[in-house]
Amino acid sequence: MDDTQIASLLKSSDLFPLPQSLKLSYGTAGFRGDASLLDSTVYRVGILSALRSLKLGSSTVGLMITASHNKVSDNGVKVADPSGGMLSQEWEPFADQIANASSSEELVWLIKEFVEREKISIGGVGEVLLGRDTRPSGYSLLRAAEIGVSSVLGCVAVDKDLLTTPLLHWMVRAKNKGLNASKYDYFENLTTSLMCLIDLIPVSEFKITKLVLDGANGVGGQVMNEFSFCTLDVEIRNTGFQGGVLNEGVGADFVQKEKVVPLGFGSKDDVGVRCASFDGDADRLVYFYVPSESSGGKIELLDGDKILSLFALFVKEQLNTFDDDGKEGELSRLGVVQTAYANGASTDYLKGLGLDVVFAKTGVKHLHEKAAEFDVGIYFEANGHGTILFSESFVSLLVGKQKDLSEGSDEYNAVSRLVAVSNLINQAVGDAISGLLLVEVILQHMGWSVQKWNELYKDLPSRQVKVEVPDRTAVVTTSEETEALKPLGIQDAINGEIKKYKRGRAFIRPSGTEDVVRVYAEASTQEDADSLGDSVAQLVKSFLGSS
Ligand SMILES: CC(=O)N[C@H]1[C@@H](OP(=O)(O)O)O[C@H](CO)[C@@H](O)[C@@H]1O
Numbered sequence: 287m288d289d290t291q292i293a294s295l296l297k298s299s300d301l302f303p304l305p306q307s308l309k310l311s312y313g314t315a316g317f318r319g320d321a322s323l324l325d326s327t328v329y330r331v332g333i334l335s336a337l338r339s340l341k342l343g344s345s346t347v348g349l350m351i352t353a354s355h356n357k358v359s360d361n362g363v364k365v366a367d368p369s370g371g372m373l374s375q376e377w378e379p380f381a382d383q384i385a386n387a388s389s390s391e392e393l394v395w396l397i398k399e400f401v402e403r404e405k406i407s408i409g410g411v412g413e414v415l416l417g418r419d420t421r422p423s424g425y426s427l428l429r430a431a432e433i434g435v436s437s438v439l440g441c442v443a444v445d446k447d448l449l450t451t452p453l454l455h456w457m458v459r460a461k462n463k464g465l466n467a468s469k470y471d472y473f474e475n476l477t478t479s480l481m482c483l484i485d486l487i488p489v490s491e492f493k494i495t496k497l498v499l500d501g502a503n504g505v506g507g508q509v510m511n512e513f514s515f516c517t518l519d520v521e522i523r524n525t526g527f528q529g530g531v532l533n534e535g536v537g538a539d540f541v542q543k544e545k546v547v548p549l550g551f552g553s554k555d556d557v558g559v560r561c562a563s564f565d566g567d568a569d570r571l572v573y574f575y576v577p578s579e580s581s582g583g584k585i586e587l588l589d590g591d592k593i594l595s596l597f598a599l600f601v602k603e604q605l606n607t608f609d610d611d612g613k614e615g616e617l618s619r620l621g622v623v624q625t626a627y628a629n630g631a632s633t634d635y636l637k638g639l640g641l642d643v644v645f646a647k648t649g650v651k652h653l654h655e656k657a658a659e660f661d662v663g664i665y666f667e668a669n670g671h672g673t674i675l676f677s678e679s680f681v682s683l684l685v686g687k688q689k690d691l692s693e694g695s696d697e698y699n700a701v702s703r704l705v706a707v708s709n710l711i712n713q714a715v716g717d718a719i720s721g722l723l724l725v726e727v728i729l730q731h732m733g734w735s736v737q738k739w740n741e742l743y744k745d746l747p748s749r750q751v752k753v754e755v756p757d758r759t760a761v762v763t764t765s766e767e768t769e770a771l772k773p774l775g776i777q778d779a780i781n782g783e784i785k786k787y788k789r790g791r792a793f794i795r796p797s798g799t800e801d802v803v804r805v806y807a808e809a810s811t812q813e814d815a816d817s818l819g820d821s822v823a824q825l826v827k828s829f830l831g832s833s
């Protein structure tokens with residue numbers, strides 16, 4: 287690194303001093319915290335993304351300013367790698383180091399050492415696409431990111447303004463593949479593949495029924511609003527245009543964790559209607575319906591596990607159609623990936639379908655990695671974050687097959703559906719918009735209502751509790767996150783509670799996005815799941831103290 291570069295970094299860094307006592311970790315999904323403290327963090331992640339672009343031969347990188355499901359006063363920042371996936375985990379320690387550097391001098395020293403170690407040639411051309419969600423703090427944080435990127439010589443930041451997280455990831459992936467990568471290209475791609483799947487629906491009568499969407503008062507509802515479907519009937523509520531607060535009583539995280547209707551839903555006209563909910567940056571999707579007028583706001587939830595099951599069933603049906611000539615298994619390997627938060631009933635159901643079910647740690651970066659090991663890998667977190675990955679060689683095989691098969695045959699249609707799904711679904715990262723379109727078209731394909739889909743299996747009652755403690759890092763878990771190694775003795779105490787309940791299962795882990803310890807509990811009745819969840823939460827408080 288030459289003197290000009292060092293001077294450029296020192297000068298810009300002085301604009302963004304690190305607030306006292308801020309200690310950050312890249313966590314489950316990037317840096318998050320109170321937005322008023324994050325200028326220096328976002329500026330520094332701007333530098334990191336520019337270096338990432340240079341390191342990978344001037345590929346385009348993405349930087350998204352969002353705190354997803356967190357409260358509106360929080361914000362955060364995460365990086366999309368050139369593949370469109372999450373930042374390589376190998377760079378996370380560097381991200382942590384620079385985010386916590388206490389002075390401009392220390393920051394520049396860390397960068398210099400890293401640039402030399404990674405053999406990054408400063409002076410090359412680098413490009414970073416910047417996006418933000420609708421949080422009011424996003425605008426000024428984006429300016430900090432811009433300054434960070436452009437303080438690395440030769441690097442430019444391109445402001446993409448308001449975007450969903452998956453749309454930014456999609457743009458990065460498309461750009462690096464040499465494809466058209468604007469928001470309108472994204473819409474066009476969705477429309478073309480959706481129409482293709484609709485044309486392949488086997489039933490003679492294509493019946494459109496209304497879907498009501500909860501946009502979490504965030505960017506997802508707004509982007510959906512821009513995207514007009516001539517073939518679907520979608521009513522969007524909680525767009526944020528009428529003054530609702532982001533994620534407050536609305537959105538996928540609220541709906542999935544509380545299992546009640548979001549604000550603006552639940553009138554008697556909504557009973558039985560198919561509804562969906564996005565989270566704050568539209569990378570999560572859950573469905574729900576109000577079962578009866580007397581349900582008191584309680585909903586039937588169709589979470590990420592149920593979306594995963596629907597997708598797995600559909601993909602398997604297509605694979606079986608052209609893979610049944612005695613060579614089963616030769617053409618494709620379908621696998622599904624879940625986390626410890628997956629409902630036990632969903633895992634039983636998927637295994638019952640004969641599928642390979644693999645478990646990963648919480649956070650899509652972990653699930654994505656495992657799903658990429660299959661020809662077709664489907665991953666979902668229970669909270670609705672997930673997608674389908676198709677290996678490049680499998681897509682080439684499908685396209686080759688399409689040419690050989692006679693048009694209109696069952697095999698041809700099955701292969702064409704899979705090709706269309708590989709185009710519709712956002713393979714960079716889970717995407718609530720493309721996921722919603724795929725659910726809608728599969729329900730049409732099956733001729734199913736949301737109620738019929740819900741009957742695939744019955745969820746085991748579960749309960750999640752957030753416990754505020756003075757130091758959540760005092761909880762250390764095994765790599766599967768299902769057992770706590772620290773504090774010493776807590777796992778034995780948890781096991782003692784679990785034993786008291788039929789089909790009892792419970793675990794704790796420190797959240798990577800909020801300052802809490804999460805408790806998950808499952809049992810054969812809701813009463814038992816609640817009681818197990820509460821007693822484990824009590825154990826957390828007694829071992830760690832409450833804050
Ligand atoms: C139980 C739960 O829903 N955890 C979420 C949440 O992570 P935590 O580390 O649990 O805070 O946010 C992540 C990012 O959105 C998501 O990947 C993950 O599944």
Ligand SMILES: [Mg+2]
Pocket residue numbers: 354355565566567568569570
């Ligand atoms: Mg999100």
